[in-house]
Amino acid sequence: MPISACAKTVRNTLIALAAAGFAAAGVSACDAQQGLSASGADARQVTVVGAGQVQGTPDTLTVNASMEFLGPDATAAMNQTNERQQSVIDGLVDLGIDRKDIATTAADLQPQYGSDGTAISAYRATNTVNVTIRDLAKASDTIGLIVSTGGNATRINSIAYSIEDDSELVRDARARAFEDAKDRAAQYAELSGLSLGKVISISEEGGAGPPIPVQAPRAMEAAVPLEPGQQTVGFSVTVVWELT
Incomplete structure (x- = not known):
């Protein structure tokens, strides 16, 4: 032997x-x-992925709007655009929108060329603002004011709902994801004739969902119909447990 x-x-x-x-x-x-x-020797382990989602009602609406003018020269185009945007901003403040919720995001001036593609025929000036509406009861009136004050120079680029403070939703979604992972791990432990031990590692992915886009209004013959709907906050968590 x-x-x-x-x-x-x-x-x-x-x-x-x-x-x-x-x-x-x-x-x-x-x-x-x-x-x-x-x-x-390597300890026996089980790695599982858990998912958790919760939904909340958006409480904030963000409007991205531009004033755009075409002028024979750069100064004329820019002056017209700036004056019209200033009128819009003043109207928003009078409506009750806080100035801190009105932010300029772009001020552009671009030459426009004629049919031959070489000579400048005009200048296009654009001034863009983001308007955050925290009182959703004013949302329709706010958009109406932007369009009526801006007139044909108005460009509504985007409208999106969001949840300003989603911290509680995030905590709830994270807890649901972990519990889902734990239930899966416990089932695998039972199937293998072992017990669930201590947690070895945790990693997560996810968070608040993207803002909910809303189709921009085409005309202001009537109040803009707006519905906030629901926004989803989701998490995915990967947990490694020791099996004993």
Whole structure:
């Protein structure tokens, strides 16, 4: 029968040290070596992905609107655009929109070329603002004011709903994702005849959903119909558990 390396070590130790009474030390050394090998083995683990989603009602509407004029020269085009946008801003403030919720995002001036593509025929000036509406009851009136004040120079680029403070929704979605992961891990542990141990690692993905876009109004013959709908906050979490 082949002799294991450990057995050979013990035998050699016994032969060399028997006279000095060190036989027990040789056996203990081999046992300790075997114990270290066993403890260094990889622990049994299960890795699962859990998902959690919650929905909330948007409480904020953001409108991105531009005033655009075409003029024979750069100064005329820019002056007309700036004057019209200033009228819009003043009207928004009078309506109750806080100035801190009105932010200029662009002021552009571009030459326009004639049919030959070489000579400048006019200049196009654009001034763009983001308007944050926190009182949704004023949303329709706010958009109506922008369009009626801006007239044909008005460009409604985008309208989007969002949730200003979604911290509670995020906490709820995160908790649901973890519980989902834990339920999955517990099932796998039961199926494998083991128990769920301590958590080894956690990583997550996700967060608030993107703002909900709304189709921009084409005309202001009547009030703009607006519905906030629901916004989803979702999380995906990957958890590694020890199996015992």
